[in-house]
Amino acid sequence: MPTTTSVRSTLNHFRQLDGIRFLAVGMVLFDHWMVGRIDGLPLGALGVTIFFVLSGFLITRILLSSKDKLSSQPNGGLGKYLKTFYIRRTLRIFPIYYLTLFILYLINEPPVRRTIGWLALYGTNIYIAITKSWMGTVDHLWSLAVEEQVYLIFPLLLFYVPRRLVPVTAILMIIGSIGLRYVMYRSRMPWFIEYVSTPTCLDSFGLGAIMAYGWLYRREWLVRIFSPATGVWLSIACFAVIVYLNNWIAVDSPRGYHNVVSEVWERFAASLLGFFLIGHAIIGFKGPMKWVLEHPVSQYMGRISYGLYLFHNFIFNVFHTQPTHFTVRAWRRLSDIMPFLHSSYFFQFSFYLALTVVLATISWFVIEKPINDLKDRFSY
Template sequence: MSTTPIHLQEVAKKQETYFNQLDGIRFLAVFLVLYDHLLAGFNTLPIGPIGVTIFFVLSGFLITRILIESKNQYKPREDGFKTYLKKFYIRRTIRIFPIYYLTIFLLVVFNVPPAREKFWWLVTYTSNIYIAHHEHWLGVVDHFWSLAVEEQFYIFFPFIVFFIPNRHLPKLLVGFIIGSVLLRLYYFLTGAPWFVAYVLMPTSLDAFGLGGLMAYMYIYQRDLFDSTFKRGSLVWLGLAILGGSLLWYHLSPDPHLSLNSVFERLAGSIFAFFLIGKAITGYSGVMKWLLENPVSVYLGRISYGLYLYHNFVFNHYHITPTHPVYRFMHRIYRSFPSLEENLVFNFATYIVLTIFVATLSWYIIEKPINNLKSRFKY
């Protein structure tokens, strides 16, 4: 099997289509998370974890693709490894750190629990390790666990890609998938709480591994990639596997004490694998409209802010009586009592508020800072 990458111009021809639809995929993923978190008391299925898994598989694809192409470009150079790492980490830092650390700073300034008490866990991207070690969630910053998982993956994976021969990378990624499932099985058999195996980085590697395999196929096996993912029937296969897992979850007396907790992420990862792969080759029809319409593309573009801020928007406006928005909402409820228990109205309200905050963040902070990445092109 040849490991010679296709010409960069051929890659460029594909970029516009799949990047447009991948923004739509990000929108779908973050919507699932927001739906699950904002309607947690009424939702009976793990919709949010599916959204997080989609993000993990998507990151696995994008990061692996970037690293392989960067390696192929810089490894022949004398200072190739240094340049390869510098460009990757600088670009990741520009995209991820500014609003993350700004959020932590504001949480500390306004003394929002548990920001001050768990400050070092948050600033070092180790909140997931805290949750697993202490077997205790962190309240309003619970959702930072997935950001910690991604950051921990970014720390070690560039070294693996650079130093392992390209032909051996698929074997390693398959090892990620198998090892991750076996590790979750170990935690299950030893009686650890379900969320210990849920929040750790090594137990999430099946999602990143499947995304990485997709990237390898995209670069080195393009014919196989196209023939595999252009078939929309495989998306239905992935959906059937995911549906089986959700049915298992629903029928289990305690889903977190069943083997489904071991295989749930794998089922979601397989679904995301086919969902994203098809988006890269390009959906048509209704899915094309859903993923490429301006609203989906925009919300996908600001999905990082939507994910980062949504818990704070919900908690602050929902339980802070002195906040103007809280008082405004309760004046509406007094005038229209039926709206207070109307799930659609409340969900739409919190979604609009979250989009508003994320939009301000995008235009005032994220987009200007992201423009700096042009100075560190691969």
């Protein structure tokens, strides 16, 4: 049985993963604020998928390590295993999420008022699937709903599945997820139902789980796979080919961009990119990429990435933000004072980014970090 020290050593912090978080959330913000300027390049979807792969790796690593540590206790330590995991997840995720919902409800944000029950229960993606419609400024919360629903399933799944069958289970998740996307595509369901449903996202989490298994029990295999940068470059090339095929097919397809390539294979290609990117970051990038991922700005932005993602849609969204929204009015007033700001969208983008970073910074230091520090009382 692993000692406490060895368990802790498997749960060490990977510095470059904060840089990966920064890249992923940057893709989402860039995509959501640049709609109409970068058509055909699914950066937002890629960023979210990288987060899913990262979550699959981190929670699988945590849960399997905890299971190993508690295996000699009665019932395999199931009670402490679940208690520790959910307390730590609750401290990290819930406070700022529910505070945000509370404030938006008080100021009468329409979709929050209308769907507060679904939002409170992390059922955003289910609401979208049932109503076959997007929700407005809370659309982006579908991915947080997926994460929470996975957190309900993964702990018990990984506790009861024998260690040797974890890779097989992850492979079945990958195959099942891709297959389900194909079935939903053939059923001609609205594309966004397939996009936001938890079962159709499981290939990302499955790849993350395989990576965690390799880190814990097949370290030499993991090093051989991820040490060369070949996998990163090949996965980037694969994703680029998928994007090119999607755009090419979209010209003549009656379903446009939402054809079989994008609905079935794009997420898997993005998951592979995330798999090799994260895997190489675990081993450690060298050269320019090391500088990017470990730069203080990347590290800081990765640390506050949860707040950046949570708040950015309320600061500005091309599709949903009304001309009377306070951030739009503030921008107009500022640009009227300094007319040169109208010369490039770069200035407007930077304005919204600055507001989001300031808000996420306040959230991190005032709310998230003090509460997050309480996790030390509930160690694995």
